[in-house]
Amino acid sequence: xxxxxxxxxxxxxxxxxxxxxxxxxxxxxxxxxxxxxxxxxxxxxxxxxxxxxxxxxxxxxxxxxxxxxxxxxxxxxxxxxxxxxxxxxxxxxxxxxxxxxxxxxxxxxxxxxxxxxxxxxxxxxxxxxxxxxxxxxxxxxxxxxxxxxxxxxxxxxxxxxxxxxxxxxxxxxxxxxxxxxxxxxxxxxxxxxxxxxxxxxxxxxxxxxxxxxxxxxxxxxxxxxxxxxxxxxxxxxxxxxxxxxxxxxxxxxxxxxxxxxxxxxxxxxxxxxxxxxxxxxxxxxxxxxxxxxxxxxxxxxxxxxxxxxxxxxxxxxxxxxxxxxxxxxxxxxxxxxxxxxxxxxxxxxxxxxxxxxxxxxxxxxxxxxxxxxxxxxxxxxxxxxxxxxxxxxxxxxxxxxxxxxxxxxxxxxxxxxxxxxxxxxxxxxxxxxxxxxxxxxxxxxxxx
Ligand SMILES: Cc1cc2nc3c(=O)[nH]c(=O)nc-3n(C[C@H](O)[C@H](O)[C@H](O)COP(=O)(O)OP(=O)(O)OC[C@H]3O[C@@H](n4cnc5c(N)ncnc54)[C@H](O)[C@@H]3O)c2cc1C
Ligand SMILES: NC(=O)c1ccc[n+]([C@@H]2O[C@H](COP(=O)([O-])OP(=O)(O)OC[C@H]3O[C@@H](n4cnc5c(N)ncnc54)[C@H](O)[C@@H]3O)[C@@H](O)[C@H]2O)c1
Numbered sequence: 413x414x415x416x417x418x419x420x421x422x423x424x425x426x427x428x429x430x431x432x433x434x435x436x437x438x439x440x441x442x443x444x445x446x447x448x449x450x451x452x453x454x455x456x457x458x459x460x461x462x463x464x465x466x467x468x469x470x471x472x473x474x475x476x477x478x479x480x481x482x483x484x485x486x487x488x489x490x491x492x493x494x495x496x497x498x499x500x501x502x503x504x505x506x507x508x509x510x511x512x513x514x515x516x517x518x519x520x521x522x523x524x525x526x527x528x529x530x531x532x533x534x535x536x537x538x539x540x541x542x543x544x545x546x547x548x549x550x551x552x553x554x555x556x557x558x559x560x561x562x563x564x565x566x567x568x569x570x571x572x573x574x575x576x577x578x579x580x581x582x583x584x585x586x587x588x589x590x591x592x593x594x595x596x597x598x599x600x601x602x603x604x605x606x607x608x609x610x611x612x613x614x615x616x617x618x619x620x621x622x623x624x625x626x627x628x629x630x631x632x633x634x635x636x637x638x639x640x641x642x643x644x645x646x647x648x649x650x651x652x653x654x655x656x657x658x659x660x661x662x663x664x665x666x667x668x669x670x671x672x673x674x675x676x677x678x679x680x681x682x683x684x685x686x687x688x689x690x691x692x693x694x695x696x697x698x699x700x701x702x703x704x705x706x707x708x709x710x711x712x713x714x715x716x717x718x719x720x721x722x723x724x725x726x727x728x729x730x731x732x733x734x735x736x737x738x739x740x741x742x743x744x745x746x747x748x749x750x751x752x753x754x755x756x757x758x759x760x761x762x763x764x765x766x767x768x769x770x771x772x773x774x775x776x777x778x779x780x781x782x783x784x785x786x787x788x789x790x791x792x793x794x795x796x797x798x799x800x801x802x803x804x805x806x807x808x809x810x811x812x813x814x815x816x817x818x819x820x821x822x823x824x825x826x827x828x829x830x831x832x833x834x835x836x837x838x839x840x841x842x843x844x845x846x847x848x849x850x851x852x853x854x855x856x857x858x859x860x
Contacts, residue, residue: 416442421525422548424451426714429731437739444525449509453724463498464595465756471598479795491576527687551675551715560644564671577667584673585612594757606639617767623818701742752830754823762822764830765814777807810838821852
């Protein structure tokens with residue numbers, strides 16, 4: 413039996429976040445990682461995905477070159493070489509992070525951990541006892557249960573498959589389907605997204621979603637809502653998806669069908685019962701301080717938290733909060749109200765704060781300004797296909813309550829709005845600010 417102050421299960425953003433305060437306080441810390449240090453974001457998520465998105469940007473710019481009076485030949489994309497570039501970019505990340513953990517004095521143990529008691533886990537033959545155990549085991553794709561569901565692939569496969577398919581169906585119209593769908597569509601793949609609900613990209617402002625829907629259709633993507641997949645069959649080398657939509661049944665054939673129907677907390681193999689960690693179907697019951705309600709020695713952070721946004725900066729943020737709570741006692745609670753996030757389509761859909769519907773629900777008097785900026789000089793200069801914003805301001809407070817931008821470098825601009833929200837900078841002050849000109853940022857004063 414080995415004794416530690418803290419044992420962290422999972423070496424992704426959340427787990428790494430925990431090590432900051434705990435090691436600064438001199439606690440002994442072990443991190444158990446079943447796969448690659450760094451977890452999803454750098455190895456199978458944000459970072460490799462963005463390499464493909466960057467290629468999508470380049471193809472988009474080439475498509476728009478004629479607007480700048482440039483004639484270019486039809487581009488030829490070497491997909492296998494692009495995947496090689498992407499994989500090479502992330503290959504050494506686990507080793508680099510192993511170096512960071514060693515410098516920080518964290519013992520990294522490779523293997524799969526499961527509870528064997530309230531304060532104990534087993535990894536292979538080893539038993540680790542600790543005053544605090546942190547579940548930072550991330551998420552995995554939600555299993556779907558129609559016949560043939562086992563024929564689906566996942567985002568992991570898209571990011572590593574060197575063969576470019578000709579037709580792909582994404583099941584679920586959320587962030588991953590849109591991001592990967594845009595890359596594929598620009599690479600010449602016929603893309604269909606089948607979404608079960610009436611709105612794609614749930615949680616984003618519906619008007620912003622309409623903007624990216626239009627752009628997605630412009631580049632040839634087929635988007636269906638209220639589409640209920642009934643089964644998938646293998647037909648030779650291809651797959652046939654049977655789904656109901658518009659009161660009738662339809663089929664579509666594709667080389668790949670990708671499960672993009674959301675991700676769930678990865679807690680199945682942890683034997684939570686042995687750790688006295690109460691849960692419902694793997695959703696761990698936690699208090700406001702990210703601690704297990706049934707076993708206060710156990711903390712949860714990152715995608716393993718079933719009801720907070722599954723984003724890489726949130727995983728780090730929650731991990732850091734857990735680390736501080738372990739050191740200082742249960743004092744710190746997460747605040748999710750001002751988190752900037754983007755869907756990295758081309759162009760991106762960027763958002764912070766409340767949607768218009770949520771702001772209106774609160775009963776506050778709000779001022780909503782929607783701008784189609786395509787006619788603005790800045791958007792015309794760059795021949796933007798979409799340049800749109802919706803900014804929501806409280807009438808009495810003059811505070812920004814929500815900002816939603818599609819195009820116009822929204823994935824960067826959104827941080828200016830987030831900063832204003834976080835530090836109480838009013839819309840008037842934001843408009844009065846001096847901005848370099850001509851820039852997209854200088855348009856902020858006209859957006860509100
Ligand atoms: C395709 C894709 C693209 C994404 N793009 C973005 C993006 O652009 N921006 C963004 O903010 N977020 C993005 N995300 C989400 C982001 O990657 C996650 O929110 C984040 O990585 C979660 O971090 P985590 O530490 O909670 O989990 P993870 O990074 O998944 O880490 C959990 C770790 O726990 C390990 N583990 C699991 N079970 C055990 C066990 N029993 N014992 C030991 N170790 C175990 C796993 O091997 C894994 O390494 C993306 C996700 C995906 C899938
Ligand atoms: N840019 C980013 O920040 C980024 C990028 C990728 C992933 N992520 C994170 O990863 C998480 C998972 O992404 P995701 O795209 O898988 O999930 P998601 O939650 O964004 O979308 C899942 C979609 O699938 C639909 N769905 C569920 N079951 C279905 C079914 N049987 N048939 C058809 N549709 C179905 C849901 O209604 C939903 O619209 C997200 O919550 C996100 O936070 C973030």
